[in-house]
Amino acid sequence: MNASIGRRLIRIEDADDPRVAPFRNIRERDLVGREQRFVAEGTVVLNVLADVHGKPGRPSAEMLLVLENRLAGIASLLDRFPDDVPLMVVPRPVMDEITGFPMHRGVLALGRVPDPVTGASLLSAMPESALVLVAVGISNHDNMGALFRNAAAFGADALLLDGQSCDPLYRKAIRVSVGHALRVPFAREQTPEALLGKLAAENFAILTLSPRGETTIEAVASTRRMAIVVGTEGEGLPAALLSRTSSVRIRQAPGVDSLNLATAAALALHDLALKMGRLG
Amino acid sequence: MNASIGRRLIRIEDADDPRVAPFRNIRERDLVGREQRFVAEGTVVLNVLADVHGKPGRPSAEMLLVLENRLAGIASLLDRFPDDVPLMVVPRPVMDEITGFPMHRGVLALGRVPDPVTGASLLSAMPESALVLVAVGISNHDNMGALFRNAAAFGADALLLDGQSCDPLYRKAIRVSVGHALRVPFAREQTPEALLGKLAAENFAILTLSPRGETTIEAVASTRRMAIVVGTEGEGLPAALLSRTSSVRIRQAPGVDSLNLATAAALALHDLALKMGRLG
Structure with a gap:
């Protein structure tokens, strides 16, 4: 030994x-x-x-x-x-x-657990080019862990969570994230409106992901700072949130809506990270 | 009532x-x-x-x-x-x-359970343009269910399994597939070599997915019949299999290898299905 x-x-x-x-x-x-x-x-x-x-x-x-x-x-x-x-x-x-x-x-x-930081302070410390994943109402620890795993895969700088989302440092979420819940910085704001306000104040282009999104993720032009917002699988994001943002969808086979929310987030992050020149 | x-x-x-x-x-x-x-x-x-x-x-x-x-x-x-x-x-x-x-x-x-069909007979009944997902050594029912879910999302025509892969009609696999294990046809051949032989005989272009793939999935030109082969997360596909096929990778953040195998399969299927004009 x-x-x-x-x-x-x-x-x-x-x-x-x-x-x-x-x-x-x-x-x-x-x-x-x-x-x-x-x-x-x-x-x-x-x-x-x-x-x-x-x-x-x-x-x-x-x-x-x-x-x-x-x-x-x-x-x-x-x-x-x-x-x-x-x-x-x-x-x-x-x-x-x-x-x-x-x-x-x-x-x-x-x-x-590190001392919590506000969404505003996390965002103000972001590099000039930044990619952020935003989770709204994600109460399932498997999904939360998978979001962190996928955020790490595609080099997202941070996750932002609303008050309804579960704790990424819950044991199972850490396990499903294969540890990336410990690596990728995150911060919480209580409401989706507060999250969007902080992102807008820091000049992030905000995309909301929905099976009924107006445009496809492929059609989105990348900017220097991008945020992609995901909601729960069943209910999805609140209609009020979708109507105030650019909603995007992942193209699927006609008539099918089958994607797990973390998988949909992976596809969106991959597309954006590729366009932003962030992938190896 | x-x-x-x-x-x-x-x-x-x-x-x-x-x-x-x-x-x-x-x-x-x-x-x-x-x-x-x-x-x-x-x-x-x-x-x-x-x-x-x-x-x-x-x-x-x-x-x-x-x-x-x-x-x-x-x-x-x-x-x-x-x-x-x-x-x-x-x-x-x-x-x-x-x-x-x-x-x-x-x-x-x-x-x-329907009467089993051989990989050969399933493939011989495929349409002229076909997309097939191939699972080698997938023993985890969560991953198997997620592969079916993603195959359905991107309109894959079938799944092929080797003898080491688990049963897609196990209760948990069906649940994780959100039912698509019942919808997407599948067939089994005992060895990866047999699977590849049947695919080649039916003029499928065969891609193997690996974090160490030679080319990126974006660089692959689509053909009328495509098969994407995935292995387990830990060990991956056998080296002999990778060396005999075109291996492709999903681009990730530099230095990171974080993707769950079903998520990697989703990214590959999405890319191929888009190129093949199969998505809504």
Whole structure:
């Protein structure tokens, strides 16, 4: 075993040990939320957490919890975290008792949420050429995670959320995002109107995505700053919002409206990012 | 209540009634498979089942199971099925006991799988201009369902699967496909080599999708018959397969490889379908 791991390794033999209390009964705690903390799981996600740890305004790791039989296999990942991040090591039965279910992934992190920023301050810090994804009323954690994953794929600079959208740092959303919920900056404004106001004030061209959009995404000319707004799959974006913006649609087979909202967002982001010269 | 529903309604008061035996303990039965039957759930999926019921080579409904308090609300859906499809009606506690978990959707169908067709016979029946999606080694039902959903969105004529890919008519795959697993024809060949051989014999241009593809999908010229092959997210397509075909990639932000495989397939299908003049 790697010596640097040995230095900060804390063996936990009792699930009631207060040092692992933040990991107790993960699923139930997911439901009630946490005070400025999140739980991340799995090596892919923890690699992203290691990437962003210590960067200003980004999430950081507070402690790690690892199955003892996984320790050697993930030593290089664990070594990416500084020594002041405690590393708790537990045998399998203790892990399952702590988390409250069989934890196949075997590696968890407790993270600290960065101080929230307003949409206005996030937007004012954007580069001159910027691409932003805006989520309105997205309450499903799978969809939220997928939006972050796709935003990262096509180099979006940030996500903006309304007050009805769920928490991107909920465990499942982080997992579905393959960690990009930790990487892509986001900010929240309470209403869609507030989001649109901030975007307009920062000279963003605002497109709303809808199966009934006026024009196709291919027909949109790119500008230096673009925002694409997506709503829920069932209800879609409020009519008032669509009527005040340029609504665009993804072309589908005649008579079909089949796209998942995160997939539709991916297609729109890909088209815009290509036009903006942002893709490899 | 609608009179035509009344005619074929069978009230079930006992979860052990043999007439509802095919719906017993749905989740456990999902794991072991069924003999040429599938279970579909929810109004969206059952609407697709009603669309395809009775069409040659398509899945058909054998019976329906509905919560009694949902009956009035979905009468128009139920009326879309012919009278010889039995309609079982149960109170909530009996439904939960039958299915083995709380069945929020409240409407289920037992369906019959159509007689399997070979990849060769499915391809030989394709129109002169055809677009086919090919799945190799896709063992995840979410991804399989999403592939069908995206195939429908962009008007693909069929899906071809290798022997390692999972069953598109597994309950969860049908649900994630929003029913399109029932609508889009599919066929299986045991090996990727067999799939490619059949496609080549029918004059399909074969593209393989990979983050390390030689060319971008935008650079591909369309032909009358095109097939796009996707593999698993982790391992991707076998190197031997990539080396024998034209490999294409979806352009992403520099240094990022973030796309879910079904999302990557959506981007490729959208590009090809646009070029082939297939989208509305």
